[in-house]
Amino acid sequence: MTVATTDGQAGSALERSGSSSSLADVVETVLDKGVVIDAQISVAVVGIQLLEINARVVVASVETYLRFAQAVDRLDITPRNQKGLPDLVEGASGAVGAGKAAAGLGKTVGAIGGAVRDAVGELGSDGDRDRARPRRRRRNEEYDDE
Amino acid sequence: MSEQDGLFLYGIVPSDVEPTPGTPGVGDPPGEVTVVRQGPVAALVSEVTPDAAVGRPADLTTYQMLLDGTAAVAPVLPVRFGTVVAGPGAVRELLDAQGDRFAAELDELEGRVQYVVHGRYDEPELIRRVLDDNPAAATLADQVRGQPEGVTREQRIRLGEYISRAVELRRDAESRELLDALAPLAVSGAHRPPSHELDAANVAFLVDADREDEFVDAVEEFAEQRRGLVRMRLLGPLAPYDFTSADRVAR
CATH class of the missing domain: 3.30.70 (Alpha-Beta Plaits)
Known part of the structure; x- marks a missing residue:
């Protein structure tokens, strides 16, 4: 019904991001993943607070329900069976929706970032991450020998 | 040191x-x-x-x-x-x-890398569709719209619950469809837990480097079919965070 009218973009419907597009992505991508090493040889395992953040689960609650109901309030009241005008309206509301989605994501990032900072009592700016953009290379000349 | x-x-x-x-x-x-x-x-x-x-x-x-x-x-x-x-x-x-x-x-x-395909519903569009599909929810929506929250709290909770359940059902279906659509182009796929109540899908794929283009094209197509309803994102190429046997603790 509203295919390709809601965001008004002619480009791809898919957003691409490589490594480390946002702190929220980084947290979600890497935390609580990977090989676990036996505690017997580990002298320390840091970042426990971070692992707890990742354990947050999306649980529906009354708060969630009321928030959804508020979203219904914000929805344009358009007769559901009319065509023509609704397309226009939906185009406009789509733009608003996109703005909201972006704002919502920003909040998530802020919340997680805050939690991480609180956990370790330190503040890292996002600009810091450009500091380390490591490159790797394979020593092909040795590859055959090993 | x-x-x-x-x-x-x-x-x-x-x-x-x-x-x-x-x-x-x-x-x-x-x-x-x-x-x-x-x-x-x-x-x-x-x-x-x-x-x-x-x-x-x-x-x-x-x-x-x-x-x-x-x-x-x-x-x-x-x-x-x-x-x-x-x-x-x-x-x-x-x-x-x-x-x-x-x-x-x-x-x-x-020769393999990981990609994560993450979709999030556009809230207004999603709610519009849920109300279209669900007369009981639509009736509740009519009752609460423009009314103060204090007066319509009960209806609001029921309405929100309808929407919340609808999101869960759609998410399950969406994730399965995503996995089905891309599995032929990937070595394996793994569901990731939703990170947001409006998440539509969150799936990690291990992909052969020589099939990356094919894989990305398929994700693009999947996203195109949901344009306006789901904001689809593709993260990667990444290290295989979801495809190491982390459950086997190294001893």
């Missing part, structure tokens, strides 16, 4: 991998990323002081960029973030004990 210093462990790689000299690791000040080799495998490490507050956002990003950068040129097994071991001796001990297993897993990962 002093005796109290530890080695932060990033990942396990074949022993023919070597970091670019001067690559900074985690911590402040950061240690240089180096490699500890033992037989056919090696570990990417950097020195950290025992009281180092490793776990800043910048540290997470450093960790991920190092692993993703490595995955682009060589297979790598990520080691769980925050693992610090006693020193090069302990690392060699670990590599010696687990070398065969690590080598076998690295063989499996050769």
